[in-house]
Amino acid sequence: xxxxxxxxxxxxxxxxxxxxxxxxxxxxxxxxxxxxxxxxxxxxxxxxxxxxxxxxxxxxxxxxxxxxxxxxxxxxxxxxxxxxxxxxxxxxxxxxxxxxxxxxxxxxxxxxxxxxxxxxxxxxxxxxxxxxxxxxxxxxxxxxxxxxxxxxxxxxxxxxxxxxxxxxxxxxxxxxxxxxxxxxxxxxxxxxxxxxx
Ligand code: SF4
Numbered sequence: 803x804x805x806x807x808x809x810x811x812x813x814x815x816x817x818x819x820x821x822x823x824x825x826x827x828x829x830x831x832x833x834x835x836x837x838x839x840x841x842x843x844x845x846x847x848x849x850x851x852x853x854x855x856x857x858x859x860x861x862x863x864x865x866x867x868x869x870x871x872x873x874x875x876x877x878x879x880x881x882x883x884x885x886x887x888x889x890x891x892x893x894x895x896x897x898x899x900x901x902x903x904x905x906x907x908x909x910x911x912x913x914x915x916x917x918x919x920x921x922x923x924x925x926x927x928x929x930x931x932x933x934x935x936x937x938x939x940x941x942x943x944x945x946x947x948x949x950x951x952x953x954x955x956x957x958x959x960x961x962x963x964x965x966x967x968x969x970x971x972x973x974x975x976x977x978x979x980x981x982x983x984x985x986x987x988x989x990x991x992x993x994x995x996x997x998x999x
Contacts, residue, residue, distance in 0.1 A: 829902050911952075923949050
Protein backbone atom coordinates (compact mmCIF):
# COMPACT_ATOMS: atom_id res chain seq x y z
CA UNK A 803 0.00 0.00 0.00
CA UNK A 804 1.43 3.39 -0.95
CA UNK A 805 0.94 6.13 1.60
CA UNK A 806 0.35 9.54 -0.01
CA UNK A 807 1.44 11.21 3.25
CA UNK A 808 -1.74 13.25 3.18
CA UNK A 809 -1.78 13.63 6.95
CA UNK A 810 1.67 15.29 6.67
CA UNK A 811 0.02 18.09 4.71
CA UNK A 812 -2.40 20.66 6.08
CA UNK A 813 -5.44 21.65 4.10
CA UNK A 814 -4.03 25.10 3.43
CA UNK A 815 -0.85 27.10 3.88
CA UNK A 816 -0.10 28.26 7.38
CA UNK A 817 -2.22 25.62 9.06
CA UNK A 818 -0.69 23.57 11.83
CA UNK A 819 0.63 20.25 10.61
CA UNK A 820 0.74 18.01 13.64
CA UNK A 821 0.23 18.64 17.33
CA UNK A 822 3.44 18.49 19.37
CA UNK A 823 3.68 17.65 23.03
CA UNK A 824 6.56 19.36 24.81
CA UNK A 825 8.29 15.97 24.92
CA UNK A 826 7.77 15.52 21.17
CA UNK A 827 9.62 18.80 20.73
CA UNK A 828 12.37 17.60 23.06
CA UNK A 829 12.81 14.35 21.11
CA UNK A 830 12.85 16.04 17.70
CA UNK A 831 15.37 18.56 18.97
CA UNK A 832 17.62 15.79 20.25
CA UNK A 833 17.35 13.78 17.04
CA UNK A 834 17.92 16.66 14.63
CA UNK A 835 20.11 19.06 16.58
CA UNK A 836 17.74 21.82 15.49
CA UNK A 837 16.46 24.56 17.75
CA UNK A 838 12.84 24.00 18.73
CA UNK A 839 11.95 27.33 17.14
CA UNK A 840 13.22 25.99 13.79
CA UNK A 841 10.64 23.23 13.56
CA UNK A 842 7.85 24.13 15.99
CA UNK A 843 5.13 26.67 15.49
CA UNK A 844 2.22 27.99 17.45
CA UNK A 845 -0.90 27.17 15.51
CA UNK A 846 -3.78 29.61 15.89
CA UNK A 847 -7.36 28.46 15.69
CA UNK A 848 -9.75 30.97 14.20
CA UNK A 849 -12.26 30.83 17.00
CA UNK A 850 -13.75 28.60 19.70
CA UNK A 851 -15.94 27.00 17.08
CA UNK A 852 -12.85 25.76 15.28
CA UNK A 853 -11.38 24.46 18.55
CA UNK A 854 -14.63 22.63 19.12
CA UNK A 855 -14.61 21.21 15.61
CA UNK A 856 -10.99 20.04 15.67
CA UNK A 857 -10.37 19.12 19.27
CA UNK A 858 -13.58 18.53 21.11
CA UNK A 859 -15.98 17.01 18.63
CA UNK A 860 -16.14 13.46 17.36
CA UNK A 861 -13.10 14.42 15.24
CA UNK A 862 -10.85 12.28 17.39
CA UNK A 863 -13.52 10.00 18.69
CA UNK A 864 -13.10 11.23 22.27
CA UNK A 865 -12.29 14.25 24.37
CA UNK A 866 -8.64 13.60 25.14
CA UNK A 867 -7.66 16.38 22.82
CA UNK A 868 -10.29 18.77 24.08
CA UNK A 869 -8.23 20.63 26.67
CA UNK A 870 -5.11 21.20 24.62
CA UNK A 871 -5.83 24.61 23.12
CA UNK A 872 -4.94 27.70 25.12
CA UNK A 873 -6.24 31.08 24.03
CA UNK A 874 -6.92 29.52 20.61
CA UNK A 875 -3.32 28.35 20.29
CA UNK A 876 -1.60 24.99 20.16
CA UNK A 877 1.97 23.82 19.57
CA UNK A 878 2.48 22.16 16.20
CA UNK A 879 5.09 21.30 13.60
CA UNK A 880 6.04 23.98 11.12
CA UNK A 881 5.12 23.73 7.49
CA UNK A 882 7.64 24.39 4.75
CA UNK A 883 7.89 27.97 3.52
CA UNK A 884 4.98 28.89 1.23
CA UNK A 885 3.62 25.39 1.53
CA UNK A 886 1.14 23.38 3.54
CA UNK A 887 3.57 20.48 3.90
CA UNK A 888 5.36 19.41 7.07
CA UNK A 889 8.87 20.73 7.28
CA UNK A 890 10.12 17.13 7.68
CA UNK A 891 8.38 15.59 4.68
CA UNK A 892 10.79 14.66 1.91
CA UNK A 893 9.97 15.00 -1.79
CA UNK A 894 9.56 11.23 -1.97
CA UNK A 895 6.81 11.51 0.70
CA UNK A 896 8.99 9.89 3.35
CA UNK A 897 9.43 11.36 6.82
CA UNK A 898 12.97 12.61 7.41
CA UNK A 899 12.62 12.20 11.20
CA UNK A 900 10.78 8.88 11.16
CA UNK A 901 12.45 7.52 14.30
CA UNK A 902 11.76 10.74 16.21
CA UNK A 903 8.40 11.65 14.65
CA UNK A 904 5.79 13.08 17.03
CA UNK A 905 3.38 10.84 18.89
CA UNK A 906 0.42 11.85 16.77
CA UNK A 907 2.27 10.73 13.62
CA UNK A 908 3.08 7.40 15.29
CA UNK A 909 -0.57 6.79 16.11
CA UNK A 910 -2.19 7.68 12.80
CA UNK A 911 -4.57 6.27 11.57
CA UNK A 912 -5.28 5.09 15.09
CA UNK A 913 -6.52 7.12 17.98
CA UNK A 914 -7.43 6.11 21.50
CA UNK A 915 -9.56 6.76 24.54
CA UNK A 916 -8.42 6.20 28.08
CA UNK A 917 -11.16 4.87 30.28
CA UNK A 918 -10.61 4.04 33.96
CA UNK A 919 -6.87 4.01 33.37
CA UNK A 920 -7.08 1.69 30.37
CA UNK A 921 -6.19 2.54 26.79
CA UNK A 922 -8.80 1.70 24.20
CA UNK A 923 -7.82 2.14 20.57
CA UNK A 924 -10.18 3.46 17.93
CA UNK A 925 -9.61 4.49 14.38
CA UNK A 926 -8.66 8.10 13.82
CA UNK A 927 -11.64 9.99 12.57
CA UNK A 928 -10.22 12.85 10.61
CA UNK A 929 -13.38 13.44 8.66
CA UNK A 930 -13.76 14.04 4.96
CA UNK A 931 -12.08 15.01 2.70
CA UNK A 932 -8.94 13.67 4.43
CA UNK A 933 -10.44 10.23 4.90
CA UNK A 934 -10.75 9.95 1.13
CA UNK A 935 -7.04 10.62 0.69
CA UNK A 936 -5.97 8.03 3.24
CA UNK A 937 -5.73 4.56 1.69
CA UNK A 938 -6.66 3.00 5.04
CA UNK A 939 -9.47 5.25 6.21
CA UNK A 940 -11.17 5.63 2.85
CA UNK A 941 -12.15 1.97 3.02
CA UNK A 942 -14.07 2.79 6.18
CA UNK A 943 -12.41 0.04 8.23
CA UNK A 944 -13.51 -0.88 11.72
CA UNK A 945 -11.25 0.12 14.62
CA UNK A 946 -10.30 -3.55 14.95
CA UNK A 947 -9.20 -3.70 11.32
CA UNK A 948 -7.04 -0.60 11.75
CA UNK A 949 -5.54 -2.13 14.89
CA UNK A 950 -4.69 -5.24 12.87
CA UNK A 951 -3.05 -3.18 10.14
CA UNK A 952 -1.03 -1.29 12.71
CA UNK A 953 0.04 -4.49 14.50
CA UNK A 954 -1.08 -3.13 17.84
CA UNK A 955 0.92 -4.88 20.53
CA UNK A 956 1.86 -4.30 24.17
CA UNK A 957 4.40 -1.66 23.15
CA UNK A 958 1.69 0.30 21.32
CA UNK A 959 -0.44 0.35 24.46
CA UNK A 960 2.56 1.59 26.44
CA UNK A 961 3.20 4.22 23.80
CA UNK A 962 -0.42 5.41 23.96
CA UNK A 963 -0.17 5.59 27.76
CA UNK A 964 2.99 7.70 27.48
CA UNK A 965 1.27 9.91 24.92
CA UNK A 966 -1.68 10.35 27.25
CA UNK A 967 0.68 11.41 30.06
CA UNK A 968 2.51 13.79 27.71
CA UNK A 969 -0.80 15.38 26.74
CA UNK A 970 -1.69 15.85 30.40
CA UNK A 971 1.72 17.43 30.99
CA UNK A 972 1.24 19.66 27.94
CA UNK A 973 -2.15 20.73 29.27
CA UNK A 974 -0.49 21.86 32.49
CA UNK A 975 2.10 23.98 30.68
CA UNK A 976 0.15 25.01 27.57
CA UNK A 977 0.07 28.64 28.75
CA UNK A 978 3.86 28.76 28.19
CA UNK A 979 4.12 27.70 24.53
CA UNK A 980 5.05 31.21 23.42
CA UNK A 981 8.06 31.26 25.73
CA UNK A 982 11.51 29.90 24.89
CA UNK A 983 10.62 26.21 24.85
CA UNK A 984 14.15 25.04 25.61
CA UNK A 985 13.90 26.94 28.89
CA UNK A 986 10.37 25.69 29.51
CA UNK A 987 11.53 22.08 29.04
CA UNK A 988 14.44 22.59 31.42
CA UNK A 989 12.04 23.88 34.06
CA UNK A 990 9.70 20.86 33.91
CA UNK A 991 9.80 18.26 36.68
CA UNK A 992 11.18 14.89 35.63
CA UNK A 993 8.37 12.75 34.20
CA UNK A 994 7.05 10.14 36.61
CA UNK A 995 5.32 8.09 33.94
CA UNK A 996 6.90 5.12 32.20
CA UNK A 997 8.78 6.14 29.07
CA UNK A 998 8.95 3.78 26.15
CA UNK A 999 10.36 6.41 23.80
S1 SF4 B 1 6.94 14.53 11.30
FE1 SF4 B 1 7.04 13.07 9.63
S2 SF4 B 1 5.20 11.79 9.85
FE2 SF4 B 1 4.88 13.65 11.08
S3 SF4 B 1 3.78 15.11 9.77
FE3 SF4 B 1 5.99 15.50 9.52
S4 SF4 B 1 6.66 14.27 7.77
FE4 SF4 B 1 4.66 13.48 8.45
